[in-house]
Amino acid sequence: MKLITASLSIFLILMSPQAFSRDTKHMLPIQDAMQSSEFKERLDPNVQLYFGSQKHPKVAHSFGDFSTNKKTNAFNKSDDKACRWVLLSALLSLQDRVKKEGGDAVINIASYYKKNKVSSNTQYECHAGAIIAGVALTGEVVKLAR
Numbered sequence: 001m002k003l004i005t006a007s008l009s010i011f012l013i014l015m016s017p018q019a020f021s022r023d024t025k026h027m028l029p030i031q032d033a034m035q036s037s038e039f040k041e042r043l044d045p046n047v048q049l050y051f052g053s054q055k056h057p058k059v060a061h062s063f064g065d066f067s068t069n070k071k072t073n074a075f076n077k078s079d080d081k082a083c084r085w086v087l088l089s090a091l092l093s094l095q096d097r098v099k100k101e102g103g104d105a106v107i108n109i110a111s112y113y114k115k116n117k118v119s120s121n122t123q124y125e126c127h128a129g130a131i132i133a134g135v136a137l138t139g140e141v142v143k144l145a146r
Helices: 002-014 030-034 037-042 079-101
Strands: 024-029 048-051 059-073 105-113 116-118 123-128 132-144
Touching: 024 030, 024 079, 030 037, 030 079, 030 123, 037 079, 048 079, 059 079, 059 105, 079 105, 079 123, 079 132, 105 123
Parallel strands: 048 105
Antiparallel strands: 024 123, 059 132, 105 116, 105 132, 123 132
């Protein structure tokens, strides 16, 4: 028992806090995530999502800008898998906001990690660490003209 305790103590001493404080910034392709079966099954096709400056129908009514900041367990997952999962969570949150406000789309979706706005039609920003991955998005909830 003493050997196990001593081994565990040495292991914990050698493991620096820096090993757990990794915060790797990734700019990942939106299209790869949106084409996955998880996204197709879980996202509501009746709530449209427009990233960056993607063209969209004319806006009939704007309900304002809304943000979401989601985190997920990244332990024992690849950064890509964890980032994709947390992006889905963030998009579901935006879709929930659209339904709550009475809209039908989110336009001008941009990454908003630590309040640093990065707008792109093709990529989203994700930060991944040893234990947690995070995606923050902001966008304008609207009712589109038909």
